[in-house]
Structure formats: structure tokens, C-alpha cells
Amino acid sequence: MGSVxxxxxxxxxxxxxxxxxxxxxxxxxxxxxxNPAAERVFGWAAADVLGRRLRIIPEEHTAEHRxxxxxxxxxxxxxxxxxxxxxxxxxxxxxxxxxAMRDEDGGLLGWVGLYRPVREDEAVQHxxxxxxxxxxxxxxxxADLNTEPALSAVLDRVTSGLIELTGADAAGFVVIEQQTNxxxxxxxxxxPRNLRDxxxxxxxxxxxxxxRSGRTVMLATSDTRALGDLIWSELEGLHTIAVxxxxxxxxxxxxxxxxxxxxxxxxxxxxxxxxxxGHAGVVIGNALHYDEAVRQRRHEQAVIEAxxxxxAVLDRDGVVKRxNPAAERLTGLTAGDVIGRPLPFPLxxxxxxxxxxLESGIWLNVLHTExxxxxxxxxxxxxxxxxxxLEAAKDLFLSMTSHELRTPxxxxxxxxxxxxxxWEKLEEADRRRAVATIADxxxxxxxxxxxxxxxxxxxxxxxxxxxxxxxxGLLRGAAYGFRGVSERHTVELExxxxxPSALGDSMATDIIVGQLLENAVKYSPDGGVITVRAGVxxxxxxxxxxxxxxxxxxxxxxxxxxxxxxxxxxDRRRFGGLGLGLYIVRRLARAQQGDVSAHPRADGxxxxxxxxxxxxxxxxx
Numbered sequence: 001m002g003s004v005x006x007x008x009x010x011x012x013x014x015x016x017x018x019x020x021x022x023x024x025x026x027x028x029x030x031x032x033x034x035n036p037a038a039e040r041v042f043g044w045a046a047a048d049v050l051g052r053r054l055r056i057i058p059e060e061h062t063a064e065h066r067x068x069x070x071x072x073x074x075x076x077x078x079x080x081x082x083x084x085x086x087x088x089x090x091x092x093x094x095x096x097x098x099x100a101m102r103d104e105d106g107g108l109l110g111w112v113g114l115y116r117p118v119r120e121d122e123a124v125q126h127x128x129x130x131x132x133x134x135x136x137x138x139x140x141x142x143a144d145l146n147t148e149p150a151l152s153a154v155l156d157r158v159t160s161g162l163i164e165l166t167g168a169d170a171a172g173f174v175v176i177e178q179q180t181n182x183x184x185x186x187x188x189x190x191x192p193r194n195l196r197d198x199x200x201x202x203x204x205x206x207x208x209x210x211x212r213s214g215r216t217v218m219l220a221t222s223d224t225r226a227l228g229d230l231i232w233s234e235l236e237g238l239h240t241i242a243v244x245x246x247x248x249x250x251x252x253x254x255x256x257x258x259x260x261x262x263x264x265x266x267x268x269x270x271x272x273x274x275x276x277x278g279h280a281g282v283v284i285g286n287a288l289h290y291d292e293a294v295r296q297r298r299h300e301q302a303v304i305e306a307x308x309x310x311x312a313v314l315d316r317d318g319v320v321k322r323x324n325p326a327a328e329r330l331t332g333l334t335a336g337d338v339i340g341r342p343l344p345f346p347l348x349x350x351x352x353x354x355x356x357x358l359e360s361g362i363w364l365n366v367l368h369t370e371x372x373x374x375x376x377x378x379x380x381x382x383x384x385x386x387x388x389x390l391e392a393a394k395d396l397f398l399s400m401t402s403h404e405l406r407t408p409x410x411x412x413x414x415x416x417x418x419x420x421x422x423w424e425k426l427e428e429a430d431r432r433r434a435v436a437t438i439a440d441x442x443x444x445x446x447x448x449x450x451x452x453x454x455x456x457x458x459x460x461x462x463x464x465x466x467x468x469x470x471x472x473g474l475l476r477g478a479a480y481g482f483r484g485v486s487e488r489h490t491v492e493l494e495x496x497x498x499x500p501s502a503l504g505d506s507m508a509t510d511i512i513v514g515q516l517l518e519n520a521v522k523y524s525p526d527g528g529v530i531t532v533r534a535g536v537x538x539x540x541x542x543x544x545x546x547x548x549x550x551x552x553x554x555x556x557x558x559x560x561x562x563x564x565x566x567x568x569x570x571d572r573r574r575f576g577g578l579g580l581g582l583y584i585v586r587r588l589a590r591a592q593q594g595d596v597s598a599h600p601r602a603d604g605x606x607x608x609x610x611x612x613x614x615x616x617x618x619x620x621x
Contacts, residue, residue, distance in 0.1 A: 019116075024101065026110040029054055033112070041094075041117060043087030056084040058091060063217075067270030069111055070217055072100045074224045078267055084115065093118050137165060151287040155187035158256065158280045163189055165276055166242070166269040168258035170235050173246075173280075175254045176202060183207060183255075190259070192234055206243050207255045217274040218243045219265065237261035242270055244277030248285040256280060310364075314377040318342050321376070330383055331358065343379065355384060363388045408445040410518060412438050414485035437481050464505045464591040468617040471502035471509065471534065471541060478513045479532050488527030491517070496535045501617040504592035509614065512585050512596065516545040516610045519581060523608065524549030540594065540613040548607045557598040561586045589613070 015022055015033070021041040024033035031054055034046040042056050049055065057065045061082060068078050077099035083091045094115045101109040159171040170190030174183040181202045185195055202208045210218040220227065222239045240260035245252050256277045258269065304311050310327035312320055320343055323335040331344060338344055347368055348354050357363050368379040415434045423431070472495045479493040502509065513532075520530045528548030535542060552560060561582045582596070589596045594614040601607045 018114075021115040022112065023054070023056075023115065024110060024112040025054055027108055029110075032110065038115070041086075041092070041115060042084065058083055058085050063274045064267065064271045066215070066217055067274060068096075068098050068267040069100075070215070070219045070270055071265075071267040072098055072111070073108065073219065074221060075100065080267065081118065149287065149290045151284065151291050152187075154283055154287040156189075158284070159187045159189040162256055162258055162273070162276060165272045166258050166265065167263055168242070168265070168269075169261045169263075170259040172257045172259070173254055174200075174207065174257070176207065176252050178202075186254075190235070195234060206241060207245070210243055210245060210255070211252060216245055216277070217270055219270060235259050235261050240265050242273050244273040246277045246281035246284060248281050248288065253281060253284060308382070310379075310381045312338070312343060312379040312381075314343060314379065316375045316377075318377070327381070330362065330364065330381065332360065347379065355388070361385070406518070408441040408514070410485060411441045411481040411514070412445070415441075415481070433480075437477075440477065441481060464508050464588065466504055466592065468501040468503055468620065469506040469509070471543075471614070471616075472499045474506060474510055475513060475532055475534055475543065478510065478517060481514075482517045482521065482530070486521055486527070489521055489524065490529045492529060492531045494531065494533040499534055499541065500536065501620060502541055502614045503617050504594065504614050505588075508588045508592060512588055512612055513543070513545070515581050515585050516596075516612065519610070520545050520547035520549065520608075523547065528607075536616065537613075539615070539618075541616045543612040543614075544609050545612070546601060546607060546609045548605070551600065551606050551608050552598050554600075560598060561596070585612075 015035045018035060018037055021038035022033060022035040023031065023038050026032050031049045031052055034044070034049050036046075039045055044055065061084075064082065068080070072078055077097055079095065079097045081093070081095055084094050084096075086092055095118050096113055096115050098111055098113040101112055103109055155173050159173055162168060162171040168190075170188070172185055172188040172191060172195075175186050177184060182199045183202050183205055185198045188195060206218060206220055210216075220241045220243070227238055227241055238259055238261050242258040242260070242265050244256045244258075246254050246256060248254075256273060258265065258273055304322070304324045307324060307326055310330045311322070311324045312327055313322035315321055320338045320341060323333075323338050327338075328334050333344055345356060345358060345364070345366075348356060348366055350368075354367060355363055355365050362383055363385045364381045365384045366379065366381040368377055370377050415438050419426070419431065419434055426434070475495055476493060479491045482489075483491050517530065517532070524530070524547045526548075530548075531544075531546045533544045533546070582598075586596045589612060592614055594612065596610065596612050599609045599611055601609050
């Protein structure tokens with residue numbers, strides 16, 4: 001017991017008396033021994049460092065330090081020139097001798113290092129020059145890596161660059177597939193080609209062991225373990241494997257393997273492997289971004305090319321950069337016609353109507369948005385000509401429906417009001433005639449609604465037929481119907497006794513006559529005589545409706561038949577309406593091979609004469 005105590009005392013005295021700084025760290029790199037020489041060399045007292053992480057490693061020598069510890073993990077020691085930090089921030093040139101400490105059972109306890117300051121002698125200069133050479137060599141390889149944008153080319157260059165840096169006999173890069181817990185060999189140099197895309201279990205591999213340990217580099221030799229995991233046994237004479245993790249976007253992406261079957265790997269090779277794996281992670285990340293950008297571009301290109309919408313991409317000056325096939329079909333302009341030139345049609349205001357019409361008559365709905373990050377404007381446009389036509393047809397149909405319904409409703413309202421207001425003053429025959437007229441108009445109204453509901457002749461609004469009908473009887477009924485509309489107007493009828501049957505559509509004609517009579521009443525607000533005449537003129541029957549109203553200017557007599565137009569002479573514009581009545585009348589007349597026109601009165605008095613013509617039944621005339 002006394003001899004053991006004396007031996008321990010002797011060891012403590014030797015440590016305290018050593019001229020070299022002696023530092024021991026456990027497996028977690030926590031300082032457990034810091035002798036007086038370490039206090040003198042590095043400036044920290046033992047109380048400041050014991051139980052804490054080692055502070056003397058400069059950042060630029062971190063990878064070197066880890067490589068040295070890994071290299072001596074399985075035994076032996078390494079003597080090398082390096083630099084360490086003083087408490088005051090100075091860098092000290094030292095010679096270090098580092099070895100691993102193990103317990104009686106062979107378990108790793110930690111590492112012990114002896115440090116002796118050295119002067120700026122030839123050895124230090126050589127060590128500095130060697131590090132400069134290695135750093136330059138590393139930078140050259142990394143710079144070469146950065147010239148490759150595609151991931152597959154980068155990975156191939158990584159493995160060849162690793163051999164160039166470390167002098168390894170073969171190298172490989174495996175991708176870590178976390179979801180399946182497998183490794184996949186995606187690139188290699190110095191190994192049989194058939195090994196590409198080989199897989200192995202991540203958990204049982206050196207990479208899995210390295211990830212679990214929290215270290216960034218690992219060295220495995222045939223002296224301490226079997227090297228048959230993965231596919232590395234394919235390299236004849238394999239005795240050493242060095243592994244480093246490459247991290248992409250903060251997560252382990254893959255691992256670099258340096259395989260040695262000839263020369264031995266030292267701490268410098270391990271340091272280079274760790275540094276290179278870190279740089280490779282950055283380059284691989286860039287390549288992944290590039291591949292993603294390429295895939296995105298191809299996807300965008302496919303979408304643009306296949307789009308049924310016209311798509312144009314403009315630069316900040318409004319010059320066309322891209323023009324897809326749909327844009328060619330819609331505008332008739334090829335990419336060669338427009339690329340490098342301004343957009344061939346104006347862009348609508350963002351807050352305005354997005355629909356524009358080209359010179360060809362095509363209507364386009366145009367949307368555009370600015371992509372600030374690319375200083376581009378994307379223009380999307382589609383053909384809405386059919387939609388525009390349908391919209392116009394719908395508007396016309398609704399307008400025509402309202403006008404077609406108005407005439408019989410007006411007659412019914414007029415006679416109903418007459419019956420209510422003058423019931424006691426009317427003779428029994430007049431009452432019956434008024435009720436009969438209401439019934440007749442209601443029947444006509446029912447037929448009109450049925451016709452409208454089942455009509456296929458949109459936008460004409462009615463299915464126009466061509467057959468003989470009694471025009472004289474129709475005119476007598478219409479004239480009688482309007483006699484009850486206004487007490488201030490007198491409706492007179494002058495129809496030839498031998499008027500032949502008209503050839504056309506009786507319902508459409510009833511609408512025409514009713515509209516002309518309604519206009520005559522409307523535009524003669526002071527009352528007067530409305531005269532309806534009908535007779536054969538050449539090969540047509542001519543019907544005129546003449547009033548004592550405000551008249552129509554000569555230059556408006558044709559315009560009043562246009563859509564949404566009213567004459568501007570006198571007070572015509574004060575009578576309201578959409579300006580669709582005469583537009584509808586002319587369409588219905590022309591659909592029956594007839595026509596409608598506006599004229600001044602033949603006797604020169606104030607008023608208007610509306611002339612309506614229809615063909616007649618020559619065979620039965």
C-alpha cells in the first residue's frame with residue numbers, strides 16, 4: 001500500500017515538475033488535468049479550466065485537432081507542429097505530442113497532450129509552409145468543384161477531388177436516405193463501376209456510428225475492426241477507412257469515404273477530409289439548388305408551352321422575351337415577329353376593364369403581373385370573343401323580350417283602365433269589345449311567351465315563319481287595341497278593300513305594328529291623329545303609321561334603327577327608353593324579307609311617317 005501511495009505521489013510530482021505543458025481531457029473533451037507548466041505556457045490557472053471545455057484550440061485548427069484525436073483513438077501518438085491560443089489572445093507556436101488514454105479494460109478515457117513552445121525556427125517555418133500548401137490545394141479543388149453546376153457532375157468531382165487531396169486509393173460518396181435508413185453509393189473513384197447505386201443499412205454502417213457519436217470525422221482500421229461493411233471490401237488490400245459527413249441546409253446529406261490500401265492515413269489526411277466534406281456540402285447544396293431551378297424551369301416551360309392561354313414575358317422595358325404557341329394562335333404573330341419588340345397590343349390598366357379588341361376583331365381578356373425579383377412582367381391573355389358574343393346575344397335577347405312583351409301588355413293595361421274608369425259610360429257592346437280585346441291580347445301574350453321560351457332563334461328572339469296571313473285583320477285589331485290607350489289620340493285606319501294576304505309571320509308583324517303605334521303615341525305627347533294606311537306598292541304591301549308628333553331630323557332617320565340610339569331632334573330624348581324598339585322592329589321586318597324606314601309626312605306637316613313593307617301572297621292575290 002505504501003509503495004502504491006509513493007508511486008502516485010511520484011506521478012503527481014512528475015506532472016507538476018514537467019517542463020512541458022501537460023493537458024488531459026476526457027472523452028467529452030472536458031479538461032481533467034492542467035499542470036503548472038500549462039498555466040505558465042497558456043496563461044490560464046488550473047482553477048479556470050478544470051471541469052470545462054478546452055479553450056486553447058484556435059478556430060482555424062479545430063479540424064486539425066479533431067483529426068489528431070481521431071487518428072490516435074485506437075493507439076499510438078502523433079507529434080506535430082501547430083498553434084494554440086494564449087489567454088491574452090496570442091497565437092503560440094508549439095510542438096504537440098498527443099496520445100489516447102485507456103482504462104485497464106481498454107475503454108477510452110480521453111486524451112493527453114504535451115505542449116512545448118518552439119521558436120520561429122526552420123521546423124516551424126516548414127510546418128507553416130506545409131499548411132499553406134494544403135490550404136491552397138484544398139482551395140484549388142473546391143474552386144474546381146464550383147465550376148460544375150449539375151449534381152451528378154459535382155458528386156463525381158467530389159470523389160476524385162478527395163483522392164487528389166488525401167492520396168487515398170479509392171473514394172466514394174454515399175447519400176443518406178433517412179426515410180428508409182439506407183445509404184446509397186452515388187459516386188466513386190477507384191472502385192468497380194458495377195458498385196454504383198449499391199445500398200447498405202445506415203444503422204449498421206460506419207456512417208451510422210459516426211452520426212450517433214456526434215463527431216464529424218471517423219477513422220477505422222483493419223487492426224481494430226472488420227472492414228467488410230457496405231461494399232468497401234471490393235478494394236483489395238483495404239486497411240483504413242476515413243469517413244466525413246457532408247451537411248446540406250443544416251442536415252446530414254451524405255458521407256465521404258476515403259479508402260486506403262497502400263499508404264497510411266495521418267491526421268493531416270483526416271483534417272483535409274473533414275474540411276473537404278464541409279466544402280462539398282456547400283457545393284452539393286448549390287448543385288441541388290441548380291437542379292431544382294432547372295426542374296422548375298422545365299416545369300414552367302412545359303406549362304407555358306401547353307397552356308391554352310397566350311403567355312408573354314416582358315422585360316422591365318416592356319420588350320417581349322417569351323411568346324408561347326397559344327399566343328401565336330390567338331394573335332397570328334409568331335415568336336420571331338414579337339420577341340425583342342414591344343407587346344403588340346396595349347396592356348389594360350390594373351384597375352380598368354381587362355378586355356381589349358385586336359384589329360382582327362378578336363376580343364382578349366388580358367391579365368398581367370410584375371415579378372419584381374426577376375424584373376419581368378408576365379402577361380396572360382385568352383380569347384373571349386365567343387363569350388363577348390354570347391353576352392351581347394343575352395343582352396339583346398333580354399331587351400327584345402321586354403319590348404316584345406310591352407305592346408300586348410300596354411293594350412291590356414289601356415283597356416283595363418278604360419273599363420275601370422268608364423264602365424258606367426260605355427255601352428254594353430263597347431264593354432264586350434274591350435273585354436274581347438283584353439282576352440285577345442292576353443292570348444297573344446301567352447303565345448308570345450311560349451314562343452320566346454321555346455325559341456331557338458337567339459339573338460333574334462323569335463322564330464320567324466313565312467306563311468300567308470290576314471294583314472288587314474291584324475291592322476284592324478291593332479288599331480282598335482290602341483284606341484283605348486290614350487284619350488288624347490285618335491287612331492284612324494285606311495286599308496284597301498282588296499289588300500292581299502301578307503307573306504310572313506303574323507306574330508312578328510303584330511309586334512312591329514304595335515311598336516310603331518306605341519312610338520306614334522309616345523312621340524306625339526300633345527295628342528293628335530295617328531293614321532294607319534296599307535296598300536300594295538309594286539311587289540310589296542306598304543304599311544305606314546303617321547303621327548302629329550315632334551318628328552325626326554333628316555340625319556337621324558337612319559340612325560334611329562341602330563341599337564341604343566334615339567333621335568335627338570326636338571324633345572325626343574326626353575321620352576326615355578333604351579333605343580332598342582326600332583332596332584328590333586327592323587330586324588323582325590328584314591327577317592320576313594321586308595323592311596322599315598322613317599320619313600317626313602307627305603303633306604309637309606310636323607310629325608313622322610314610318611313605312612313598313614312585307615311581301616304578299618301573289619298566288620292567291
